[in-house]
Amino acid sequence: YYHASEESMNALNLKNKKTDKDRLTWMIHNTTVLALAHYMTGRTDYAETAARNVRTWFLKWKTRMNPHLVNCDIYYNNTSPRLRGIYEMKDIYMLLDAIRILERGNFLNDEEQSELRDWFRDYVFWLESSEEGKREYTAPDHRGVFFDVQMVSIASYVNDTAKMLWYLDRSMARLRGQILTEQDLTHMGMLVNEIEESGGKRRCEHCEENQVLALQAWAILSRLGRSAGRNIWNAYPVDDISNLCHASYHAIPYFRQRAQCDADITTFNHQRWWPLWLEARQHCEHVRQFKHIINSWMSPVSQNPPRNPYDMPFTFGHQEAIAPFWNLGLHFDPQQAATLPVGDKPAPAISQLGKASNAISTQELARQRLQAVRSARRLRRGNA
Structure with missing residues (x-):
């Protein structure tokens, strides 16, 4: 629940963004960390606190959240719900993993487990039947993908395999509408709905944020789909490179020289690209052939990702x-990391290049694209 004025926030002691949205996201993250801490250390007090969080938020009638978002994201003096509230539930996938840890340790009894699944079934029913849910489902950008993240993770938790597979297949179909694969080489892989609005109008206020969220959503879905036999990273190849690998190459600023959205320069944490850089290198064979690019507009501490994932935040x-603790369990090979090609000179910002240099840059990008396609084909022939 948001309040439009500073006075109203002071009156209700809700300064520092202490809204239901913030309480929800902090509850999800804190409960996830507590469950992981129990899993790693065996300390029961961590699990007991996490279980208490779950009971308070979902089960106790006096404190629980209702299984819908009818009143989400409402502003003071404006009672019309907005779609963004559904998007704020995007992290539910990590909470469900934490709940599974608690259930395996019997920190939630059988009755509580049954009630939790009933709660999430009711929430899914609301998402699929409400106007708010239907509009979010049809969102053409990262919000639509995160809707699928919610549906797939919840369907898996409540053991609805048919629904889980349906939304996984539906999410893979989104790839064709969200990633350009039929344009010139310069725009191949563009996450068009994160950068442009309909009619070609540029949407650059937060396109750095939008691109990283879109790829993060796809990365989450790929991990969810892996256990169900759905390989999103290999879906819809173009020139032997999948749609998602094309998008990763185009967006992640360690694979090529590109510009940044002006409004994101001082506010965006570039280290958020690091997990996606690792993920793309794991699944996209062609990007491993390139030197690591340094874009000068990135913050100095973000320009060179650590080769060891455990040196990352x-x-x-x-x-x-x-x-939280996204990198637990990741494999690290020091010998392979030592041979990773790294660029030794920062690439100039595109905004600083003249027209002639831009033309050369475009030609160079096309050359790199062609090299990537050829490398992918050689690798596939070698693995055949």
């Missing part, structure tokens, strides 16, 4: 869709 902002 374990946690990010609680609204950035990256699970």
Whole structure:
């Protein structure tokens, strides 16, 4: 619940953004961290606190959240719900993993587990039947993908395999509408709905944020789909490179020289690209052939990602869709990391290049694209 004025926030003691949205996201992250801490240390007090959070938020009648978002994202003096509230539930996938840890340790009894699944079934029913849910489902950008993240993770939790597979297949179909694959080489892989609005109008206020959220949503879905036999990273190849790999190459600023959205320069945490850089290198064979690019507009501490994932931050902002301790369990090969090609000179910002240099840059990008296609074909022939 939001309040339009500073006075109203002071009156209700809701300064520092202490809204239901913030309480929800902090509850999800704190409960996830507590469950992981129990899993790693065996300490029962961590699990008991996490279970108490779950009971308070979902089960106790006096404190629980209703299984809908009818009143989400309402402003003071404006009672019309907005779609963004559904998007704020995007991190539910990590909470459900935490709940599974608690259930395996019997920190939630059988009756509580049954009630939790009933709650999430009711929430899914509201998402699928409400006007708010239907509009979010049809969102053409990262919000639509995060809708699928919610549906797939919840369907898996409540053991609805048919629904889980349906939404996984539906999410894969989104790839064709969200990633350009039939344009010239310069725009191949563009996450068009994160950068442009309909009619070609540029939407650059937060396109850095939008692109990283879109790829993060796809990365989450790929992990959810892997257990169900759906390989999103290999879906819809164009020139032997999948749609998602094309998008990763186009968006992630360590694979090529590109510009940044002006409004995001001082506010965006570039290290949020690091987990996606690792993920793309794991699944996209062609990007491993390139030297690591340094874009000069990035913050100095973000320009060179550590080769060891355990040298990267374990946690990010609680609204950035990256699970806490996301890198636990990742394999690290020091010998392979030592041979990773790294660029030794920063690439100039595109905004600083003249027209002639831009033309050369476009030609170079096309050359790199062609090289990537050829490399992918050689790798596929070698693996055949």
